[in-house]
Amino acid sequence: MEYKISSKLRIVAIVMIVLGLLGVVAGFNSAYSVTEDNISEVLAAEHHDGHGHGDAHAADAHGHHGHDDAHADHHGEDAAHGKLTHHEEHALHQIHNRPYSALYVGAFFFFMIALGVLAFYAIQYAAQAGWSPVLFRVMEGITSYVLPGGLIVLAIAFVADSHIFIWLKEGVTVEGHENYDKLVAGKSGWLNKTGFFVRGIIFLAGWSLYRFFSRKFSIAQDSADDNRNFKKNFRISAAFLVFYIYTESMMSWDWIMSVDPHWFSTLFGWYVFASMFVSGITVIAMITIYLKSKGLLEFVNDSHIHDLAKFMFGISVFWTYLWFSQFMLIWYSNIPEEVTYFVTRIEHYKLPFFGMLAMNFIFPLLLLMNSDYKRINWFVVMAGIVILCGHYLDVFNWIMPATVIERWYIGLPEIGSILLFGGLFLLVVFTALSKAPLLAKGNPFMKESEHFHY
Amino acid sequence: MEASKVIHAIYTDDDVLMSAVKKVKAEKHHIEEIYTPFPVHGLDKAMGLAPTRIAIASFLYGCVGLTVAIVMMNFIMIEDWPQDIGGKPSFSYLENMPAFVPIMFELTVFFAAHLMVITFYLRSRMWPFKKAENPDPRTTDDHFLMEIALHNNESELTSLLQETGAVEINIVDKDEEAH
Numbered sequence: 001m002e003y004k005i006s007s008k009l010r011i012v013a014i015v016m017i018v019l020g021l022l023g024v025v026a027g028f029n030s031a032y033s034v035t036e037d038n039i040s041e042v043l044a045a046e047h048h049d050g051h052g053h054g055d056a057h058a059a060d061a062h063g064h065h066g067h068d069d070a071h072a073d074h075h076g077e078d079a080a081h082g083k084l085t086h087h088e089e090h091a092l093h094q095i096h097n098r099p100y101s102a103l104y105v106g107a108f109f110f111f112m113i114a115l116g117v118l119a120f121y122a123i124q125y126a127a128q129a130g131w132s133p134v135l136f137r138v139m140e141g142i143t144s145y146v147l148p149g150g151l152i153v154l155a156i157a158f159v160a161d162s163h164i165f166i167w168l169k170e171g172v173t174v175e176g177h178e179n180y181d182k183l184v185a186g187k188s189g190w191l192n193k194t195g196f197f198v199r200g201i202i203f204l205a206g207w208s209l210y211r212f213f214s215r216k217f218s219i220a221q222d223s224a225d226d227n228r229n230f231k232k233n234f235r236i237s238a239a240f241l242v243f244y245i246y247t248e249s250m251m252s253w254d255w256i257m258s259v260d261p262h263w264f265s266t267l268f269g270w271y272v273f274a275s276m277f278v279s280g281i282t283v284i285a286m287i288t289i290y291l292k293s294k295g296l297l298e299f300v301n302d303s304h305i306h307d308l309a310k311f312m313f314g315i316s317v318f319w320t321y322l323w324f325s326q327f328m329l330i331w332y333s334n335i336p337e338e339v340t341y342f343v344t345r346i347e348h349y350k351l352p353f354f355g356m357l358a359m360n361f362i363f364p365l366l367l368l369m370n371s372d373y374k375r376i377n378w379f380v381v382m383a384g385i386v387i388l389c390g391h392y393l394d395v396f397n398w399i400m401p402a403t404v405i406e407r408w409y410i411g412l413p414e415i416g417s418i419l420l421f422g423g424l425f426l427l428v429v430f431t432a433l434s435k436a437p438l439l440a441k442g443n444p445f446m447k448e449s450e451h452f453h454y
Numbered sequence: 455m456e457a458s459k460v461i462h463a464i465y466t467d468d469d470v471l472m473s474a475v476k477k478v479k480a481e482k483h484h485i486e487e488i489y490t491p492f493p494v495h496g497l498d499k500a501m502g503l504a505p506t507r508i509a510i511a512s513f514l515y516g517c518v519g520l521t522v523a524i525v526m527m528n529f530i531m532i533e534d535w536p537q538d539i540g541g542k543p544s545f546s547y548l549e550n551m552p553a554f555v556p557i558m559f560e561l562t563v564f565f566a567a568h569l570m571v572i573t574f575y576l577r578s579r580m581w582p583f584k585k586a587e588n589p590d591p592r593t594t595d596d597h598f599l600m601e602i603a604l605h606n607n608e609s610e611l612t613s614l615l616q617e618t619g620a621v622e623i624n625i626v627d628k629d630e631e632a633h
Binding site: 324327328331332333334369370371453 | 541
């Protein structure tokens with residue numbers, strides 16, 4: 001019954017971390033090899049490249065061309081004074097922002113999986129669900145990443161500063177300063193550095209405390225002869241869910257929506273929640289199937305997999321519903337300060353923006369619609385991989401359009417960050433899985449769960 | 455006359471019924487029909503009925519609904535009477551598509567749900583003014599009735615059914631009833 005993290009898995013995780021680190025470092029190096037001194041040459045080379053790309057981009061390239069020409073006149077003059085044109089300055093910022101943003105996207109993606117599982121786990125307790133207790137130890141393993149993952153996200157936010165959060169720029173709230181932004185200044189009661197990190201610590205502390213105590217009671221229940229621990233878990237889970245739905249929403253404003261500080265959407269918290277919920281459930285299914293393939297979790301039958309796959313299907317549709325509700329109203333009303341959010345994404349992020357919709361909606365809808373396919377392990381895993389990639393792109397589309405705008409690419413810094421935090425996630429989760437029996441045998445619903453049959 | 459004779463075993467609990475069904479099937483008797491006051495989960499599998507194809511029908515009905523919505527909105531909003539709504543002149547279905555998604559969704563659901571219910575009723579041989587096939591009115595309240603055809607095995611079946619916990623066992627001649 002006990003699970004020990006295999007040395008092979010540990011090596012894979014460590015190799016991922018090392019390769020990821022190399023990728024991240026290389027990303028920072030190449031970004032910072034572009035400086036004020038050589039930005040003009042880099043842009044000129046890029047521009048030249050752009051022309052070589054055939055006729056499809058001709059109109060686009062032409063537009064840029066005119067833009068650049070306008071600056072070209074200043075160029076000689078500016079270079080002489082050692083000053084950059086606006087265009088060059090923006091490009092330089094975007095190039096420098098990219099490795100930070102890539103790191104942040106990767107870190108948030110894996111953190112969000114763990115937090116989504118924590119909410120799912122609390123719902124199982126609060127609803128006194130009878131089908132799921134056989135999966136509790138898998139969920140507890142995944143939620144062990146909430147604290148480290150959250151701290152990493154906050155640390156990156158702290159280091160990246162105005163590379164990701166434009167409202168942290170110097171003088172944004174100072175009237176008369178060149179960076180002064182009236183709208184951001186009006187929001188500075190909420191959007192300020194101290195507030196951001198104090199709130200972040202409070203959110204993380206609350207989530208981690210729940211995770212700590214629910215895990216403690218769950219382990220204690222294994223050897224108890226009454227249901228006291230289970231009842232305590234039921235109570236703290238209900239309380240946690242109230243805390244969670246408020247703090248998750250505020251976290252989404254702080255950590256994600258604030259990268260576009262002028263723009264806001266009232267259902268953003270729900271939308272982020274749907275994304276983390278479906279990614280979390282997908283990872284529960286994948287880890288369960290992995291452990292089953294190792295001959296463990298023999299008490300998990302295909303009805304449990306079926307139920308998880310139903311959730312993957314259902315929450316994918318729920319995610320689409322929220323995504324579309326947000327998109328359609330803003331698209332239709334066409335109010336400039338709102339619609340700019342989607343204009344940026346449709347103009348510069350056509351492939352990830354609409355690709356994500358196909359991966360997060362069309363694929364799960366068609367793949368997981370058939371009842372029988374939800375019980376076929378490899379089918380669930382394949383659908384899960386598509387869903388996870390789709391939700392990575394979702395996070396990508398939240399952050400990148402605000403920080404690097406058109407200078408996005410899924411290259412070394414992005415893939416490096418995925419490997420780095422993916423490896424860390426695997427290491428933390430599977431180490432936590434090794435620390436307790438895989439069957440929470442004291443749970444009063446365990447018999448019902450083992451006999452669960454659909 | 456033997457073939458038209460059936461035995462009616464009446465139960466008062468769905469769990470008892472389920473185990474009775476499994477026992478009767480294990481003895482290789484063919485169960486003609488079971489009447490229950492509410493759907494009993496897993497009964498179809500226990501009786502060995504072929505899996506339902508209503509999901510496939512529902513998917514096809516949904517596709518029909520989606521198509522109807524697309525064709526209808528294309529005619530109304532693009533071809534017949536194009537308007538400029540919110541600075542979005544409707545000359546292309548694709549570019550105005552987000553505005554039609556709620557209608558596409560609703561008609562998909564509408565067609566799938568209604569046609570599925572109608573299909574289900576017809577397939578269950580239920581339509582307006584149809585005389586109930588239900589042999590005992592108590593099966594609409596709190597009793598469960600299992601109907602098994604008799605082939606000169608009256609006493610054997612009766613004792614088997616009694617063992618399974620039937621509260622009442624009747625032998626009924628279907629032809630006589632029909633007159």
